[in-house]
Amino acid sequence: MESTQEMTVQKGAEIELSVDSVSFGGQGIARVNDFVVFVNGAITGDHVLAKIIKKKKSFAEAVAINIIKPSIDRTNPECELFGTCGGCRWQDVVYGAQLEFKRQNVQEVFERIGGFTDIQIPKPIGSKEIYRYRNKMEFTFGDRPWLTANALFDADRRSDPFALGLHVPQRFDKVLPVRHCHLQSTLANDILNFVGDFTRHSGLPPYSVKDHSGFWRFLVIRESKRTSDLMINLITSEERPEVMTPFRDQIISKFPQITSLINGISSKKAQVAFSDYEVLLHGSPFIIEKLGDFEFEISSNAFFQTNTLAAETLYQIALEFAELKGHELVYDLYCGTGSIGIFISKFAQKVIGIELIEASVENARKNVKHNRISNCEFLLGDLRKTIRQLHQTPDVVIVDPPRSGMHEDVIDTLLELAPPVIVYVSCNPSTQARDLALLCQAHYRIDKVQPVDMFPHTYHIENVVRLVQS
Ligand SMILES: C[S@@+](CC[C@H](N)C(=O)[O-])C[C@H]1O[C@@H](n2cnc3c(N)ncnc32)[C@H](O)[C@@H]1O
Known part of the structure; x- marks a missing residue:
């Protein structure tokens, strides 16, 4: 009852x-x-x-x-779009409290899902920057702007068929017009507005998800935090040199800081800022970002951690947890573009990375060459099979799986390989707790835990765990 x-x-x-x-x-x-x-x-x-x-x-x-x-932990959000834009849900929460909420979340899932009632989760290491921390932002063009309460009273804006901005949560068809995003630099915001004005007055329509018509699709801005490289990728549904040539001339004359200007072409129906092919309009096809002592070539479609400074902290924790002496064979599983493997390479004898996406492995290999590293090898393949082809027992395995965590087959193979140390980097503590429970039911125990915050104002948290054999 x-x-x-x-x-x-x-x-x-x-x-x-x-x-x-x-x-x-x-x-x-x-x-x-x-x-x-x-x-x-x-x-x-x-x-x-x-x-x-x-x-x-x-x-x-x-x-x-x-x-x-209100809670004593509330503060005034900086962004005028706060509450409508889904990007920064906790911008009205003081940063110290955001970190404590994230700590409690990890503690809770470790206890409830993993059954780890005796592990005390430490306070997450905070991001050095809490605004303007992103090195990449993706904006979408749309023909159905989402209007804030104020804009609803403006007749011109109610009938406006053009928007460049961010998606509204749960409304894939609506785009919230954005002129100032607090997660990117002032320069990037100036470029966003320039592109918005140019495209709006081009006479060509924005893409419509209703009937998959229209020209302008996405604007991706990538800004290196450690070099002065700046990439603008304007993604359109087809090639139109008569439009893109004047666009190139105008944007480069206004923003000479741009080192890479790309026109990505995407005829896909899916709303993802990933082009079928690219036309290089100006400069280099990639930008260079640095993590620690290493440089990474980032091309327009490549994955790279979006908070450079926090990524460095995350990798530093992974390195510390690996406790390398210099003679070790390390596996970097789910290696993406090889950034963890390369970051730790000078502290190990050999690093072998495995990754499913071909373009990421190509990037990883390029980055090895770019940094003149001789002890890193990156293999293409699904870990469920590829890991079985490696017969040598590694001294340390670092895993950094996607949000869904590790497949049970991979966990089984890891248990068979039985490395003395596993460092588990995760962007989803729930699936991490589930996987850790399986590893700890066999012959591992949790030695250290350290959450790292990469995304201030969101509830996302990265968590690094060191496992040793019990
Ligand atoms: C969270 S990312 C890690 C990226 C990288 N460690 C970094 O810090 O940049 C997870 C990676 O796992 C890869 N992946 C997912 N499933 C996989 C599988 N079954 N086998 C190999 N790699 C996989 C994804 O393509 C993605 O690059």
């Missing part, structure tokens, strides 16, 4: 709630007796009026419609 408290938690009801913690998805958690209500738009310490939008057997979901008493 439902308790009286549970009965007040009915879909559509508006109730007062006190939020006592924050979930891994970034929602506030309130309890009516022991019945859990996830509250969107609320954080620990808030007392809110919330509307219940979903009721399930064991929990409900609500939206905060009025913050009656």
